[in-house]
Amino acid sequence: MSIDIITIQSFIFIAETGSITKTAEKVGRSQSAISQQMLKLENLLGKSLLLRDKAISLTNEGEIFLSYAKKIFSLHSEMIDRFKNPELEGEVRFGLPENFASLFLTDILIQFSRIHPRILLKIECDLTLNLFDRFQKKEFDLVLVKMNRPEDFPSGVDVLSEPLKWVGNAEIVNNDRPIPLVLSLQPCVYRASAIKALENAGRSWRLVFSSPSYAGTIAAVKAGMGITVMPHTMIPKELESIDFLGLPILEDTHLSLLKHHKNNAAINSLEEFVLKQLNTKL
Secondary structure, eight states: OOOOHHHHHHHHHHHHHSOHHHHHHHHTOOHHHHHHHHHHHHHHHTSOOEEOSSSOEEOHHHHHHHHHHHHHHHHHHHHHHHHHSTTOOEEEEEEEOHHHIIIIIHHHHHHHHHHOTTEEEEEEEOOHHHHHHHHHTTSOSEEEEEESOGGGSTTSEEEEEEEEEEESOGGGOOTTSOEEEEEOOSSOHHHHHHHHHHHHTTOOEEEEEEOSOHHHHHHHHHTTSOBEEEEGGGOOTTOOBOGGGOOOOOOEEEEEEEESOSSOHHHHHHHHHHHHHHHHHO
C-alpha cells in the first residue's frame, strides 16, 4: 500500500480550502482528477476522510490523517531542499510585517535552518512602509511587504492577492455611533484602507486602540474594544468576518516579496523556501 506525495498535498489543500476547485488550481490538475484521487485514498485506507457538502470538511478520521499528511509533506519538502542545495552559506537579512511573523515565521525558520545550517538569518519585523524604505537603503536583502496595488512594487514577486475583511464583534457596530476601530500604528496599509473606506462611505469612526503588535490587536478585538481589518487568511479561528453588517467594501490587499541580489544563492534559496511555505499555508 502506497500514497503518492501529490495525493497527500492535494488532501492538505482540500482540508485548508474546503474546495476541490481551489485545490485543482493549486496543484495543476482537473477537478475530476482530484476527486478520483480522494476516492482512491479513502478506498486504500478503508476510511471516510471527507464530508462532501457545499464546502468540504473532514471527518474525525480525516482530521487524524491530516496531522500525518502535514508531517509527511513537510519532511518530503525538507528532504528535497536539503539535497538540492546542501552546502549554501552566507548571511541573509530578511524583513517582514509582524503579523506574518507571528503566524508563519517560526515554522519557516526552523525548517530552513535545518536544511541550510550554514546560512545565518538576520530577521527584523517592521511596518511595510518602513520595511520598503529600509530595503531601498540596502538594509535588507529580502522583504515581504503589504500594499493596496501590485504596481506599488512592480519589481516584486506577487505572493498573494485577496480582499480585506472587517473583523470583530458584530454587536458593537452601531450605525448611529462612530465605529470603534482597533488598528496598527501609522504608517500601515490596512489602517489606511479602513479609514479611507469609512470616510468615502460617510461613516464616522473613532480609534479606540492602536498597536504595532498583531497579538495586541487580536487581544483588543477579542475583548470587544472595537473592530479591525485583516486578510481573510489571517483571521484567527476565535474571530469572524462581519462584512454582512453593511460596512463599506475594502480594497484588495496584496503581498509581495522583494529582493536586491538576483545571483546570490543563499538569498534565492530563502526566497524560494518562503514562497513555497506561504503558498502551502495561505
